[in-house]
Amino acid sequence: MLNFEGLQAHVTLESALKIQQENIRATKMNQRELTKILSKKINLPAKKTRKLIESFGDVISLAVSKGEKVTYSNFGTFYLVNYPSKVINHPIFGKKKRTVMLATNVVKWMPSDSIKDLVNHHLQTENVTTFGAAKTIREAKKKAGIAEYKALDISKAEHSALIEIQKKEKEPAPEEEITEIPIRVIKKDWTDLPITHLDTPVRRTTPFTRALSQVEYIDLSKIQIPSTILCLVPKEIAHRTKVVPIDLKDEILIIGMTDPTDHEALDTIKKLVRKQISPRLISEKDLTQILNRYDMLGIESAQATTKPAETRQIDWKKTTPVSRVINLILKRAVREQATMIHFDTEDDDIVVRFRIGDQLLDKASLSKSLHQKVLAHFKRLVDQSEEKNGVTRQLFSLNVAGVPEEFELIGITAVDGEKIVIKTKNRLKELKKLTEIGFRDRDYQAIIENAPRPGVNLITGQEDVGRAGMFYALADFYRDQNLHVVTLEKSPALAVSGVSQIDMNKIPGFDLNATISTLAAFDCDVLMLDSIPGAEIFNQILTLFAEKIIVISVEAYDSITAITTLLGTGINPAVFAKKLNLILASKEISRLCPHCRELVKIDSKTVRQIRDILADLPADERARLRRLGSHFYQGQGCKKCNGSGHIGNTMMLELLVANEKIRDLIADDFDAEKIRKEALKNHFTTYAQDGIIIALIGEVAISDVLPEIK
Ligand SMILES: [Zn+2]
CATH class of the missing domain: 3.40.50.300 (P-loop containing nucleotide triphosphate hydrolases)
Incomplete structure (x- = not known):
């Protein structure tokens, strides 16, 4: 027997989908516009209207997430559809690579008949959006000469489509065909999702969840971390490990991290601060905010900032890489507006001196064993140096607090070895009126x-x-x-x-x-x-x-x-x-x-x-x-x-x-x-x-x- 109604519905659904694919309407109303229109329509202040829309959204989201169906008569129904995981052909490699589609919950909205009529017949009525006014729509339809029957029964069509999908899902998945751990690649951000296996997973408490459950969450938006604490973890390390110091209590450093199970990061910090550490879970947003604060403070290193300004000698750890030491010296020179930086060899040390104004001041001393390394580093910094009468001069640039600064390297071959002088180039940095x-x-x-x-x-x-x-x-x-x-x-x-x-x-x-x-x-x-x-x-x-x-x-x-x-x-x-x-x-x-x-x-x-x-x-x-x-x-x-x-x-x-x-x-x-x-x-x-x-x-x-x- 020919089910005429069903056939028509199917055909219409197909053509409707086709139209949808080919002709997606681009106009979009955002929350602000919606608030404005609503506020005007119901004569309510914009602030209250926004609250109303938000609450409406909240209530529906909450109910739907619990699996409830929310029906708003003459508007439509919000409901949750669960698509169980299944094996599909890989979207790019086809049959060669079978891929698992993860189980997903999708919220759907099924419009009411009046909405459908409105959309499809472009009915012009003043109060058509007043829910419950089915009568108004009926009258409008009559006026427009539209017969009182369902021209486009999407609900039925969608229903049968859903049944089709569900039927297919009940068929056993061809597990034996799966050759590798499937990853979803349809959308880039999906790859971040944890992979679900087809067989029912055995619930086990993994170290991951155990560690996570023991770490206390801390809301940093309400806490102002002093810069003296921030200095304990250098900016670069904070950025790399995504760990920020929060507080120091009884020689225990409290640190915030978005992933407290990151053992590598924990080890790095432990080695760095040489203190006991106690991690807290922080939100991604708080982490970003603190990392931004680092950038504003211009904190580069624990050594350079925890020492009071009057300390002339920087105590370099023997393990600090030469490149880092030199970068810090150059940055400090720029900050202190030094015009020249001297690296002088003296007895057992390399003495770093800054020329500030008309004075030459001792700023740091490095172990003489670093001498060759320092020389080698500068040779790497400059591409090719021009040598003239035992003096080489070469420009190079380095980022200081995000701004490229120019330096001129002057190498002098003196009797007692090579001497290095660096001239900071005083360049115009900003347009002034x-x-x-x-x-x-x-x-x-x-x-x-x-x-x-x-x-x-x-x-x-x-x-x-x-x-x-x-x-x-x-x-x-x-x-x-x-x-x-x-x-x-x-x-x-x-x-x-x-x-x-x-x-x-x-x-x-x-x-x-x-x-x-x-x-x-x-x-x-x-x-x-x-x-x-x-x-x-x-x-x-x-x-x-x-x-x-x-x-x-x-x-x-x-x-x-x-x-x-x-x-x-x-x-x-x-x-x-x-x-x-x-x-x-x-x-x-x-x-x-x-x-x-x-x-x-x-x-x-x-x-x-x-x-x-x-x-x-x-x-x-x-x-x-x-x-x-x-x-x-x-x-x-x-x-x-x-x-x-x-x-x-x-x-x-x-x-x-x-x-x-x-x-x-x-x-x-x-x-x-x-x-x-x-x-x-x-x-x-x-x-x-x-x-x-x-x-x-x-x-x-x-x-x-x-x-x-x-
Ligand atoms: Zn002064």
Whole structure:
């Protein structure tokens, strides 16, 4: 007998599935949108609505997980389907490799007839989603001209499909055909699941579960672990073993781990701390959070951080690998802003010394037996070293707190053996705004007014870092003005977004002349060069970019010497003078240690000198400075600054704004003194003035400022 209804259902199911596969609707509503809509519909605050949805989900999840069926009339039924494990052909290797599908529980939702009608007939009714309103749907169907019968009986079809599946599962699995331990490979994350065997497993308490049951769980989200405890396990080891120290009680170290049965990790930690350890089970989330804290603290090693800062000698364990020792020394050097690291051989030791400021300080001593190893390690760090007159120099980089730092290795073959000096490369690390560099008030106003004018702006100073800082700050400034900036650089130190940077070193056979011509025809508003081009090219730039902005970085002491340097290349003074706009100059100066600076008295001669320097400032600026008082500071020396009174460097700035008179002076007979005098009348802050200003606010010592002034 032909079961028409059943056949139709089957056919419809098949075609429905086909449609489903071919045409999955991509629109998706997320929880936020659902909350918003619901909240509006039932006129309940969003917060309460979210709670309601969550509770609804919770109740259903809980009931279904217990095997209960949850039926919400006119909406549908949530139920649990259990697919027992079975042997299938491997999805990739086919019959050759039989695979076990693990027993799985799947939650299904069987929609109610009204939902199905709604979905399939796109009924437009206002209250159709109000459950229990079957009548509304019926009316809507009638209105739409849909007959009152079940057009798409998915429930029946699905039911028979389920019966089919269940029938197949009852057939005995062909166990003898299985040749290897099957692993699920259909989905990547499934491979993590424990493998279930086809035969009923004998319940046994394995060491795994026993150990697990004895370990106490600890919620670390409520506990703040002091950094002194975190230091007990170095960051690298914590990351590798996934073990974090929690507390130290009666010489027993309490540690947290996500897998307390990881004996290898336990052994590593035991050996490391040389203490008794007591593991606790922690959540994956807590572990990640603590490992992140390690990264923020920059804790690298127990040795380097548990020792107080004043301890100059690092007590290296003989077993510590040389590479680790050296990495720690280099990292510490960067942290302490050392400019040089010396490895000196002395009697029985290698003494490691840092040059910080103008002092050479003993920092660590290594056993002399390590000497050859240290040498060998450095030779490995550098790819190939160039040797010249017994001195080798080579750049290498190393990650320090996640930031690559550059070092220069200088090897010296001395009478008593090989000596190693490492120079830390002080590179520009971040983009700063002009105001952050220190151009403030009237100086910044002058830059805003003059920098966007067509013409030539110079950036100068003797230190690469200072010039690079101003170069990128200015590039960024122009970019903010919606100008298209193109830079021509040799190995850019920074990438400035929105600025077209051309690395001249990276282009084989780079032709500056040809590039300039191309750029002139190109849509470029600002052309920036990180070094002085030859006179011929400079003249070409002045012609081709006559209506555009040109910025050139010139290595010179101050703004006046920058002009001299540029004129020295043989450019036409008259043409250059006509175009000159601004000159920004910077000079490095030691920054006072904020921890130990104290007020100092200055003698009357210095007071007079300061007064003379400030006399050139406009009256309102002088009045503003007077309000700061006349206090000057001096570093006393403390542990934080290694007794030097200084920590790092800052800049003294100079700004020259060209006017017609200055331009005439440059073009006619270049007289530095006349230009200086004229410039002072017209927004020109000198190193001396800026130095005094930053000395007044306690950033630098006045005794450091005055000798720096020519
Ligand atoms: Zn200090």
